[in-house]
Each structure stands twice: as structure tokens, then as C-alpha cells.
Amino acid sequence: xxxLGPTWQAQLAQALIAARIEIAVWVPDKRLAPIADALAGGxxxxxxxxxxxxxxxxxxxxxxxxxxxxxxxxxxGLGNSLNALxxxxxxxxxxxxxVISMRGTLGEENPSQVPLGRTTARMLELLGxxxxxxxxxxxxxxxxxxxxxxxxxxxxxAAITLDGQLGKS
Amino acid sequence: MNATEAVRAxxxxxxxxxxxxxxxxxxxxxxxxxxxxxxxxxxxxxxSALAAALGVAEKRPDxxxxxxxxxxxxxxxxxSLWSLAGIRPRNLxxxxxxxxxxxxxxxxxxxxxxxxxxxxxxxxxxAGIAQSGAEIGERARALARPALLEIRYDDRVWPGPxxxxxxxxxxxxxxxxxxxxxxxxxxxxxxxxxxx
Numbered sequence: 001x002x003x004l005g006p007t008w009q010a011q012l013a014q015a016l017i018a019a020r021i022e023i024a025v026w027v028p029d030k031r032l033a034p035i036a037d038a039l040a041g042g043x044x045x046x047x048x049x050x051x052x053x054x055x056x057x058x059x060x061x062x063x064x065x066x067x068x069x070x071x072x073x074x075x076x077g078l079g080n081s082l083n084a085l086x087x088x089x090x091x092x093x094x095x096x097x098x099v100i101s102m103r104g105t106l107g108e109e110n111p112s113q114v115p116l117g118r119t120t121a122r123m124l125e126l127l128g129x130x131x132x133x134x135x136x137x138x139x140x141x142x143x144x145x146x147x148x149x150x151x152x153x154x155x156x157x158a159a160i161t162l163d164g165q166l167g168k169s
Numbered sequence: 170m171n172a173t174e175a176v177r178a179x180x181x182x183x184x185x186x187x188x189x190x191x192x193x194x195x196x197x198x199x200x201x202x203x204x205x206x207x208x209x210x211x212x213x214x215x216x217s218a219l220a221a222a223l224g225v226a227e228k229r230p231d232x233x234x235x236x237x238x239x240x241x242x243x244x245x246x247x248x249s250l251w252s253l254a255g256i257r258p259r260n261l262x263x264x265x266x267x268x269x270x271x272x273x274x275x276x277x278x279x280x281x282x283x284x285x286x287x288x289x290x291x292x293x294x295x296a297g298i299a300q301s302g303a304e305i306g307e308r309a310r311a312l313a314r315p316a317l318l319e320i321r322y323d324d325r326v327w328p329g330p331x332x333x334x335x336x337x338x339x340x341x342x343x344x345x346x347x348x349x350x351x352x353x354x355x356x357x358x359x360x361x362x363x364x365x
Contacts (some may be wrong), residue, residue, distance in 0.1 A: 023227065047227075047256065049249030057217030057246070061189065061224025061237070062341060064209055070222070087213025091336040134251050160193070 008137040008166055013038030014072060015144035023047065024055070026072035026134045029101045030036060035072065046161035056084035060094040066150060067132060073109060075120040075161075076113055085157060086127050095155040097147045098129075099162065106164030124159050131146040135163040170265050170301060171324040172198040176237060177303040179264050182309035184353060186233035186262070187225055187346065190244040191218035193273030193332050195266055199237055200330035207342035207355040209215055210334045216245030219263060223249065226258040229347065235316075236263045241271040241279055247340075252290035253315055262309060263289075263317045273332065276325075291319035 004078050006014070013035050013065060014023075023045045040046050052073045059069040073081070078100065088094065103110070104117015121131045130150065132143050147158035178200040180188075188201040189275065195218070196210040211218050222236035243250070243265055246287035253263065265285045271277045289296035296317040297308040308318055345351040 025224075047252075049252050051246075052251065054220040054246065054249055057214060057220030057249075058227075058252075059222030060214075060217070060222040061209070061226075062228045063224070064221070064343055065187070065225040065228035066344065067224075067228040084214045084217045084220075088211065088217055089213070092235060092340045093337060094340065 007034060008140060009034035009164050010038045011137055011140045012099070012134075013042060015044045015113045015141045016038045016148075017044060017143060019148040020068065021070045021097070021148075024070040024072060025049050025058050027052050027055060027073040027074070029072070029078055031073070031167075032072050032099070035099070046149075052081035056081045056089055059096045060084070060088045060092065060154065063090070063094040063096055067123050069096050070099065072101070074101045075103050075117045077119055078123060079116050082123065082127070085129065090127055090129070091155050092161055093155040095151040095157050096153045097144070098134050098157055100131075100157045100159055100165055107168060108164070120161065129157045131159045131161050133161045133163055135165045137166065170322040171326050172268075173201045173308065173323060174302060175266060175322050176304060176319045177202040178305035179235060179237065179309055179320075181308045183235050183262065185231055187229065188234045189218055189222040189225055189234070189236045191236075191238040193239055193242070194328065195237040195239050195242065195327050196332045196334065197198040197328040198266070200247050201328040203331065204354065206353055207351045208339075209343045209348035210332075212334045212336060212339075215242055215246065215300075215332065218242055219246055219249040219253065219318075220271060222261060222263070223256060223258065224268060226261040227256065228312075230260055230261060232260065234258070234261045234345075236261065238263065238265055239272070240265055240267045240269065240283065240285065243285060244281065250288060250317075254294055257315055257322070259314050261315045262312065263315070264309075265317065265319045267319050267321050267345075268323065270325065270328070272325065283319070286317060286319040294359070
């Protein structure tokens with residue numbers, strides 16, 4: 001079948017740029033890489049950091065200084081970031097959109113990815129962070145706009161979880 | 170020299186900077202030395218203070234930014250030294266309060282070599298060591314940003330103010346400081362600094 005339009009990753013990047021994100025900090029992931037490329041192609045500043053917790057700390061500082069950052073990492077990295085979310089971003093009201101590439105669920109073949117993947121939504125919920133799932137590319141613009149409003153206006157960390165159904169790459 | 174005296178010397182060298190302080194000694198000492206100025210104090214998130222300072226520095230490249238971090242804190246987020254070396258913000262000074270102990274948890278030894286300045290230099294970051302107020306002032310002014318200043322002190326008296334800050338108050342005061350509504354002492358409007 002012919003390629004009739006932008007990939008879901010390109011759509012997501014376009015929605016984030018349209019929402020006036022100022023910078024994206026991330027830890028690389030195969031499914032996030034095309035999003036990062038599209039963000040960079042759209043002129044957004046990108047920072048690849050050493051650990052997911054560091055991304056949350058960086059974003060909290062950037063937000064406290066008056067900016068509006070984006071964080072992206074894989075679900076397996078959520079465990080690395082819990083303390084920074086729970087004792088900095090959440091209690092200080094330093095909200096930002098957090099794009100999480102889901103592993104460990106639909107189609108996962110690596111046993112080591114499963115425990116953190118299947119508990120990602122519940123871990124976020126226990127911290128008071130809403131997980132807004134994207135399963136269908138048609139939902140991207142509405143979910144991104146809603147998550148950005150939640151992060152910018154209501155000062156919440158707003159997680160956008162990228163469902164396995166979107167594809168493995 | 171104690172931690173409060175060390176931080177007071179940094180404040181004197183960088184009176185208009187935006188300050189980020191890690192939890193524990195760094196936050197208590199900055200609260201004491203600045204009379205509770207409008208700084209970004211961390212009540213938790215150990216290991217994330219340098220990362221937060223990188224975010225502040227990149228959002229406000231027009232303003233000097235100082236991270237005051239404990240030695241145990243920096244070990245827990247040591248990867249951020251590599252990020253500092255990669256990003257190289259031209260406005261960020263990292264001050265490491267080095268006494269060799271985890272003070273906030275009761276004074277357990279770190280058990281690692283105190284070579285923060287050497288590590289920073291190996292990463293291509295301008296760095297130095299200071300052991301007195303005069304050395305702090307001299308090196309804080311002379312080091313090219315991004316820079317790391319390892320302050321070694323041996324009087325481990327607790328600074329005093331609680332490190333258990335109110336997050337919403339800290340955030341509001343820091344945002345007002347960034348936007349220029351609060352001066353460094355947190356008391357008066359300051360329209361000249363925050364307009365950039």
C-alpha cells in the first residue's frame with residue numbers, strides 16, 4: 001500500500017510543535033527516534049540526557065524558569081524517574097507533557113521489558129499523574145492538545161503513553 | 170569554614186544569579202546565607218539538582234545561574250556532569266559542598282575520593298578547588314562558564330534552617346525572582362533584571 005501521509009510519529013511531532021513546546025529532553029528509544037527527528041527537523045532544540053530522572057529534573061528547572069519543555073522516554077525508564085517525579089515535578093507543580101513509548105505490553109518479546117511495561121499506567125496513577133493513551137493515530141492531535149493544556153494550564157505532569165498498537169517502529 | 174560561610178562567599182561573588190540548591194545541607198545553608206532568599210530549593214529529588222540547574226540555565230541564558238549541590242547529591246546524579254560537558258551552558262557555575270559525608274541522613278561517610286574538580290576538568294569543564302572565603306570569591310569570579318568549584322570545608326555544623334521546604338512557596342518565589350518581580354533578597358520589586 002502506498003504511503004498516503006505522515007507517519008504517526010510525524011503527526012505527534014507536528015502536534016507538539018504546534019503546541020509551542022520550547023525544548024525536548026529525552027532518552028533514546030527506537031519508536032521515539034522518528035519523533036525526535038521530526039521535532040529537530042521542525043526547529044525544536046533537543047537534548048539527549050543520560051537518564052530519565054535527569055530529564056525530569058531538567059524539565060522541572062526549565063519550567064520553573066518560565067519555559068515549557070517536553071520529556072520523552074521509554075516505559076522501562078519510568079522506574080528511573082519516579083523519585084524526581086514524586087518529590088520534584090509533582091509537589092512543586094512543575095508540569096510538562098511526558099511522552100512514554102510503551103514496551104512490555106502488546107507484541108513484547110523481551111521478558112525483561114514486561115514488569116515495568118505492564119505497571120506503567122498504575123505507577124503513574126499512584127503518583128497522581130494521568131496517563132493519556134494513544135492507540136490510534138487519529139487521536140494524536142486531540143490527546144496532545146489536551147495533555148498540553150493539562151500541563152501548561154493545570155500545571156500537571158501529563159503522560160502521553162504510546163500504545164504498542166501504533167506499531168513497533 | 171562551614172557550609173553557610175561557604176555559600177555566603179558564593180552569594181557575594183554572584184549576587185544576581187539564579188540559585189538552585191540540592192536537598193539537605195545545600196538548601197539549609199543557602200536559606201541561612203541568603204536569609205531565605207527566593208531560590209529553587211529542593212526538598213527531595215536527590216541527584217536531580219544539577220539537572221534542574223541545567224534546565225534553568227538553558228531557559229535563561231541571559232542570567233547567571235549557580236547550582237549549590239552537596240557531594241553525596243552529585244554522586245547520585247553524576248551523569249549530569251557529562252550532560253553539563255555536552256551542553257556547556259555559558260552561564261552556569263556548579264558549586265560542590267564537599268565534606269565527605271551524607272549529612273541529611275545522619276552523617277554517613279561517602280567513601281569515595283573527593284575529586285569533583287578533577288573529574289570536571291577531565292570532561293573539559295573549567296574547575297577549581299577552594300578552601301576559604303577568599304579562595305571561593307576569587308575562583309568563582311575567575312572560572313570560565315560552565316564551571317565547577319569544589320569547596321572543601323571541615324566545620325560540619327548544621328546551618329540551621331529546615332531543608333523541608335514548602336514546594337508551592339518555593340516555586341512561586343523562584344518564578345517571581347526569574348520574572349524580575351522579586352530581588353535577590355526576596356523583598357523588593359526588581360524591574361531591571363528580569364526583562365531579558
